Amino acid sequence: DTExxxxxxxxxxxxxxxxSLKCEQHMGHRAMYWYKQKAKKPPELMFVYSYEKLSINExxxxxxxxxxxxxxxxxxxxxxxxxxxxxxxxxxxxxxxGYEQYFGPGTRLTVT
Amino acid sequence: xxxxxxxxxxLSVPEGAIASLNCTYSDRGSQSFFWYRQYSGKSPELIMxxxxxxxxxxxxxxxxxxxxxxxxxxxxxxSQPSDSATYxxxxxxxxxxxxxxxxxxxxxxxxxxx
Numbered sequence: 001d002t003e004x005x006x007x008x009x010x011x012x013x014x015x016x017x018x019x020s021l022k023c024e025q026h027m028g029h030r031a032m033y034w035y036k037q038k039a040k041k042p043p044e045l046m047f048v049y050s051y052e053k054l055s056i057n058e059x060x061x062x063x064x065x066x067x068x069x070x071x072x073x074x075x076x077x078x079x080x081x082x083x084x085x086x087x088x089x090x091x092x093x094x095x096x097x098g099y100e101q102y103f104g105p106g107t108r109l110t111v112t
Numbered sequence: 113x114x115x116x117x118x119x120x121x122x123l124s125v126p127e128g129a130i131a132s133l134n135c136t137y138s139d140r141g142s143q144s145f146f147w148y149r150q151y152s153g154k155s156p157e158l159i160m161x162x163x164x165x166x167x168x169x170x171x172x173x174x175x176x177x178x179x180x181x182x183x184x185x186x187x188x189x190x191s192q193p194s195d196s197a198t199y200x201x202x203x204x205x206x207x208x209x210x211x212x213x214x215x216x217x218x219x220x221x222x223x224x225x226x
Contacts, residue, residue: 033213042200042216043156056213090155098144098204101214103155 003027004104006091012110015081021107023074023091031097032074034066035090037106043090049074050097081111115139116203118217126225131188133220135201138182144204145177145184146214149197156200160186191224198222 004025013019023032031050035043047066048056054066063085065077074091088108092101117136125131133147144163148156160175162168162184168175174187184203188195201217 042218045213048213088155097213100144100146100158100161102158103148106155 004091004093004102006089006104006107008107009105010108010110012112013078013081014112015083017081018077018079020078021076021089021091021109023076023104024072025093025102025104026072027093027102028071029093029095029102030071031094031099032068033092033094033101034074034076035092035103037088037090047076048097078109081109083111085109086111115205115215116201116217118199118201118220120218121221122223123220124223124225125191127191127193129191129224131191131195131222131224133186133188133199133201133222135184135186135203135217136182137184137201137203137215139203139205139215140179140182142203142205145175146202147173147175147184147186148200148202149195150200150219151197188222191222193224193226196222196224 007022034046037043045058046060049068052068063080067075088106090106091104094101115138147160149159150156162175162177172189176185198219198221200219202214205213205215
């Protein structure tokens, strides 16, 4: 089973709201990722967790705050977002760095 | 020089033909190579990965890797209209000998005409 789940599927939020995106995998993978994808562009890496520790932050603004409560779960907390943050947010997991990554279905975020 | 380059397309092939998608990369230390298919509005789906020089076949898909030429390709045999999608090439980034994160090409849009 190579399933990564994400909730919610769609999210509309105002610039003053606080919301969270959730991701879950049950493949025993030890690396989890957050990506942002704008229309007609490839995914852009935001954060990498390896063995539940943040290993990479690709200079993401502090209005995005990741959290890894355990090896199966990954959250992305959102606060004071801008309209340009509207995008498809993708979670992925892999056995480890360098191995194939499996993506979840994504959360379509609209910031108004 | 861009790290992972793909022809953006669109690449149009008739149904039943072979579609050939190409990708070049700049980091000679890269060791893992991946092809993802992405339908419009959906997330990327892993269809092939290859780590060694040569060919790797899975059903109608064949991935080819030539590390000396820094080139990886994807062949789709007996193309179907359902194969119409954007195909993303991804290469791992090499950090001082250890394997890092994926770098994606911009993707090639494939259109299979009935």
